[in-house]
Amino acid sequence: MPITDIEGVTETYLKMREKLKDVVPDFELRYKAELAFEINRLKAERGAVILGHNYMEPALFHSVPDFTGDSLELSRKAAETERDPIVFCGVRFMAETAKILNPDKTVLVPSMNAGCSLAASITAEDVRKLREQFPGVPVVTYVNTYADVKAESDICCTSGNAVAVIESLKTDRVIFLPDEYLAKNVARETGKHIIFPVHQPLARKDRQDDLEYALIGWHGKCEVHEKFSVEDIQFVRRQFPDVVVLAHPECSPEVVEAADFSGSTSAMIKYVQQTRAPRYLLLTECSMGDNVAAENPEKEMLRLCSVRCPHMNQITLEDTLNALRYNRFQVEVPEEIRVRARRAVDRMLEIGP
Ligand code: 13P
Ligand code: SF4
Numbered sequence: 001m002p003i004t005d006i007e008g009v010t011e012t013y014l015k016m017r018e019k020l021k022d023v024v025p026d027f028e029l030r031y032k033a034e035l036a037f038e039i040n041r042l043k044a045e046r047g048a049v050i051l052g053h054n055y056m057e058p059a060l061f062h063s064v065p066d067f068t069g070d071s072l073e074l075s076r077k078a079a080e081t082e083r084d085p086i087v088f089c090g091v092r093f094m095a096e097t098a099k100i101l102n103p104d105k106t107v108l109v110p111s112m113n114a115g116c117s118l119a120a121s122i123t124a125e126d127v128r129k130l131r132e133q134f135p136g137v138p139v140v141t142y143v144n145t146y147a148d149v150k151a152e153s154d155i156c157c158t159s160g161n162a163v164a165v166i167e168s169l170k171t172d173r174v175i176f177l178p179d180e181y182l183a184k185n186v187a188r189e190t191g192k193h194i195i196f197p198v199h200q201p202l203a204r205k206d207r208q209d210d211l212e213y214a215l216i217g218w219h220g221k222c223e224v225h226e227k228f229s230v231e232d233i234q235f236v237r238r239q240f241p242d243v244v245v246l247a248h249p250e251c252s253p254e255v256v257e258a259a260d261f262s263g264s265t266s267a268m269i270k271y272v273q274q275t276r277a278p279r280y281l282l283l284t285e286c287s288m289g290d291n292v293a294a295e296n297p298e299k300e301m302l303r304l305c306s307v308r309c310p311h312m313n314q315i316t317l318e319d320t321l322n323a324l325r326y327n328r329f330q331v332e333v334p335e336e337i338r339v340r341a342r343r344a345v346d347r348m349l350e351i352g353p
Helices: 006-020 026-046 071-080 092-101 124-133 147-151 162-169 180-190 205-209 230-239 253-258 265-274 286-295 317-326 335-350
Strands: 049-053 067-069 086-089 139-142 155-157 174-177 193-195 214-216 244-247 279-283 300-303
Touching (some): 026 049, 026 317, 092 147, 124 174, 139 162, 147 335, 155 162, 162 174, 162 180, 174 180, 180 214, 230 244, 244 253, 265 279, 279 286
Parallel strands (some): 049 086, 139 174, 174 214, 193 214
């Protein structure tokens, strides 16, 4: 469909250029402004809301979402919104969480191929087996899981509230799934030690003793954050001794320890905004580096730019437009699973911001 409102497109282009002129090439901005204009027109016509994760590519991130944020912030927005449909510009497990919270609304995800290596690392059956192995021990699952896994859990968490969720349980032992590195980072913060029973049989008495104050983990990994190494940090620090290094808690504990700050995607964004240092290294998905650079033109962002999440990368402006045009792809969660998953998500949301 040719776009005839040239003035509207120009206005969208100028707004995008103001933010993105140093980050996105001009020819790309002109093309994407047309798509963004049409998405915003259709969004208004349909009464839709668009939620955009911090990892969305810069042109999309700065043009169509009504709300941007990390997983926790977007779950809260999904719980509060009155609008329908909800278009989730993020990966599938995030859109599923929105559906869990809004069973009567249409929830659209622009690409069904937007998976996540953490969500793919564990099944509902795996969680049931762990419960049999450790009866009575509460199960915390990271929101980077599918609805059937959430349904087997007592409570969910995100990188932004994992410590608060574990502390809210007031138990010595917690099963914490499925991110090995997040579990190790959280274990250190909460003073628990960590065991991985699937690869370390617990038959021996001394191993049973290890279970006191333990986080019982799983070997899932984020295929993006596992790529960062301590050597990367050392290399950059040698070149730029004044660099401030930020690492997402899905990075290995060694990387988190070598960094100056670790937090959720939004916590990292806030940290850069509130810190006066001239340059930063963001050890996370590289589109977020572009978005932070666009918001902080006076600060230098050093990024390891080859590290783009292939799943977040599936979400494009073209597919977001098609989502609104053709009402696709609709996220569905079987009711019996949804109700149980909702309990775990609601318990998380009840724990403060
Ligand atoms: P946040 O909750 O910090 O936004 O992280 C989500 C994610 O998928 C990080 O890889
Ligand atoms: Fe999943 Fe990692 Fe991509 Fe986040 S960055 S969506 S954890 S694969």
